């Protein structure tokens with residue numbers, strides 16, 4: 347008599363094989379019903395190439411701090427253009443490419459623009475966001491289950507009907523709160539915080555909102571001031587949890603600079619993070635100061651200065667790579683790149699090639715673009731390591 351058995355494997359995306367005397371290589375997927383004449387003796391599961399568990403990356407920053415620019419650099423590292431879902435809501439915040447899906451956490455605003463106004467809360471306030479739904483949906487995607495994600499429409503300020511998000515190979519959740527809720531934080535395979543100092547944030551906001559959106563200087567100042575208490579309370583503290591922080595500060599090369607054009611950028615990399623080895627300059631663990639403006643690198647005033655060394659950050663051991671100043675000629679970046687190690691590049695000069703490819707993106711002549719590109723390569727490497735470790739380590743499942 348045939349026996350009807352429902353086997354539940356460890357992961358929805360796992361493919362499993364069963365050895366039975368009559369069907370030595372029977373393959374099936376979770377939740378399939380299998381008819382067997384004899385009980386299997388042994389069952390093993392491992393990730394298959396078409397069934398990898400989604401790797402989840404978190405990117406936190408305040409609005410207007412370069413998240414979209416970073417995402418464009420990151421998705422470019424994986425190849426292919428990132429586009430909004432085809433045939434969907436034209437105001438969708440989602441970007442999909444072959445390997446990655448980037449969702450914007452603004453979509454988990456529980457209060458629309460009017461609702462926030464009525465309650466007197468900003469979008470940064472946790473009360474204006476649905477963290478339960480964020481957690482449930484990110485977890486479902488990580489487990490291989492599509493979700494109906496809401497859409498926050500930045501044009502109308504309303505919550506639009508949801509869009510379907512299918513589990514990609516890599517899910518990036520970007521926005522104000524990817525590391526705020528402990529449950530969501532625990533789902534992240536890697537996390538990044540873009541820490542833009544107030545002076546620089548102000549300069550960028552003026553550039554974008556005055557030049558491109560016609561806002562007045564006073565209204566920009568007022569908007570930054572209005573957000574500041576909630577930014578300090580709910581957004582900024584997330585940096586303590588980040589595996590990598592890109593900190594953007596005014597230059598120290600120009601005394602009393604208040605233009606905010608030349609930047610000092612620090613890449614703070616946590617030690618001991620699984621599948622992530624910090625980049626280093628010359629000699630791992632040493633403290634280095636390097637002014638590369640010699641025969642191989644053109645530097646106009648105020649020049650370029652790199653520093654590297656160990657440090658602590660919120661009680662964690664970190665390595666910090668810092669670049670102050672800006673490049674005159676992007677093609678010469680190869681000279682700096684060749685002095686860095688653990689870049690996770692696939693060929694000599696890949697960072698420089700990526701930077702040249704996106705020379706028109708903001709920050710391409712300074713440490714913001716340079717470090718964002720490096721973090722992009724590190725994320726690709728992390729993803730490949732996770733996939734390789736899953737493929738090489740079959741998981742023992744139910745015993746007969």
Ligand SMILES: Nc1ncnc2c1ncn2[C@@H]1O[C@H](COP(=O)(O)OP(=O)(O)OP(=O)(O)O)[C@@H](O)[C@H]1O
Nearest residue numbers: 408409410411412413414415550553554708709714
């Ligand atoms: N590295 C940079 N150097 C100089 N300016 C930058 C840099 N990154 C971003 N900006 C400026 O900040 C603006 C916002 O950048 P971007 O759209 O990437 O940020 P965002 O965090 O996605 O913003 P939002 O959340 O408001 O959509 C850009 O138009 C640009 O003016």
Ligand SMILES: O=C(CO)[C@H](O)[C@H](O)COP(=O)(O)O
Nearest residue numbers: 409452459469500501503522
């Ligand atoms: O901090 C933000 C994140 O992008 C926005 O201000 C928030 O999402 C509200 O958006 P809008 O101003 O379009 O109503």
